[in-house]
Amino acid sequence: MTDFKPQIIAFYCSNCASSAATIAEGMKKSLPENIRTVHVPCSGRIETLHLLKPFEEGVDGVYVAGCQEDSCQYISGISKAARRVEQVKKILESIGIEPERIDVFNLSAGKGDAFVDTALEMTEKLRALGPMNPA
Amino acid sequence: MIVARQKPIEEIVEMTQAFHKLLVVGCKGCVTVCNVGGAKEVAILASALRISGKRNGREVVVGEHTLERQCDPEYVDELKDILEDYEAVVSIACGVGPQFIAERYPAVRVFPGVNTQFMGGAEEHGIWSERCAGCGTCVVHYFGGVCPIARCSKSLLNGPCGGSNNGKCEISNDVDCIWDIIVTRMMEQGRLKELIEFKPPKSWATARDGGPRRMIREELVE
Numbered sequence: 058m059t060d061f062k063p064q065i066i067a068f069y070c071s072n073c074a075s076s077a078a079t080i081a082e083g084m085k086k087s088l089p090e091n092i093r094t095v096h097v098p099c100s101g102r103i104e105t106l107h108l109l110k111p112f113e114e115g116v117d118g119v120y121v122a123g124c125q126e127d128s129c130q131y132i133s134g135i136s137k138a139a140r141r142v143e144q145v146k147k148i149l150e151s152i153g154i155e156p157e158r159i160d161v162f163n164l165s166a167g168k169g170d171a172f173v174d175t176a177l178e179m180t181e182k183l184r185a186l187g188p189m190n191p192a
Numbered sequence: 193m194i195v196a197r198q199k200p201i202e203e204i205v206e207m208t209q210a211f212h213k214l215l216v217v218g219c220k221g222c223v224t225v226c227n228v229g230g231a232k233e234v235a236i237l238a239s240a241l242r243i244s245g246k247r248n249g250r251e252v253v254v255g256e257h258t259l260e261r262q263c264d265p266e267y268v269d270e271l272k273d274i275l276e277d278y279e280a281v282v283s284i285a286c287g288v289g290p291q292f293i294a295e296r297y298p299a300v301r302v303f304p305g306v307n308t309q310f311m312g313g314a315e316e317h318g319i320w321s322e323r324c325a326g327c328g329t330c331v332v333h334y335f336g337g338v339c340p341i342a343r344c345s346k347s348l349l350n351g352p353c354g355g356s357n358n359g360k361c362e363i364s365n366d367v368d369c370i371w372d373i374i375v376t377r378m379m380e381q382g383r384l385k386e387l388i389e390f391k392p393p394k395s396w397a398t399a400r401d402g403g404p405r406r407m408i409r410e411e412l413v414e
Binding site (some may be wrong): 104105106109110112113115148149151152153154189190191 | 236
């Protein structure tokens with residue numbers, strides 16, 4: 058189990074999380090290689106189905122990194138994303154899957170550290186949960 | 193519209209676990225409008241069923257199809273060729289849909305994916321409430337455009353009961369006493385007197401009490 062590298066899909070809002078990624082890069086910090094990112098113009102564009110599809114393809118976890126609640130330039134993007142993440146948690150729970158496999162994080166453009174820490178936190182959480190599907 | 197609620201997914205998984213090839217069928221009518229049975233919800237349910245199958249080490253093929261309406265035979269006919277590839281159907285239309293599919297394809301197992309709730313409308317996005325009980329003889333014009341049959345907990349036609357309290361119904365503070373609303377509206381319209389005018393008892397012969405209903409319009413029948 059210690060060798061288990063959870064495969065994670067991370068949805069990033071282009072307005073804040075992507076800027077945080079640039080800052081992190083400047084700090085010589087990068088995401089672990091088990092994380093694949095999908096950049097979206099606003100986290101509010103991420104539909105419930107977008108969040109479920111990676112699980113269908115066999116990933117171990119999914120997270121959304123969006124803006125702070127009061128700084129979404131489209132006003133309610135991150136709140137919408139948070140509600141959809143909540144819906145997916147309920148769907149996962151209803152089919153016997155740990156809801157902790159999906160989460161949402163509020164980042165901001167200047168938080169390079171948080172950008173990488175979020176990825177590490179998710180990786181650790183999923184490592185503890187183990188693989189999503191039986192081998 | 194007919195308002196429905198999705199069945200718990202665990203219940204759908206349990207109902208269909210003997211089958212390995214499922215077709216989830218949606219409807220573009222009422223259930224699309226109330227966000228429970230349209231193409232989007234078909235895709236979400238199908239995805240959840242696939243994820244569940246994978247997690248439990250079961251090979252499950254889940255197809256998706258959304259009909260214009262499941263309550264019209266000509267649209268249900270569309271499934272004829274598609275169904276050949278599946279063992280069972282999960283219909284996420286109102287209760288009419290799975291019955292029309294089961295009638296048209298008697299050899300196919302059909303499961304309901306939603307629980308039909310009521311005839312109503314959207315108060316706001318995400319909130320629906322009941323407006324019509326389908327009694328077959330509409331009387332809303334007597335009551336300021338409000339239906340006490342569908343909206344009074346006791347379906348009273350002759351005024352509020354003793355459980356009316358500050359505009360709320362005794363069953364819950366979240367439920368308006370519809371008679372409070374009827375009286376207020378009739379006062380606003382200057383028609384309060386009409387409420388005490390004698391009216392013969394309502395005929396319930398047209399309601400569900402008279403058994404299953406059928407309607408024939410000769411001018412439309414070919």
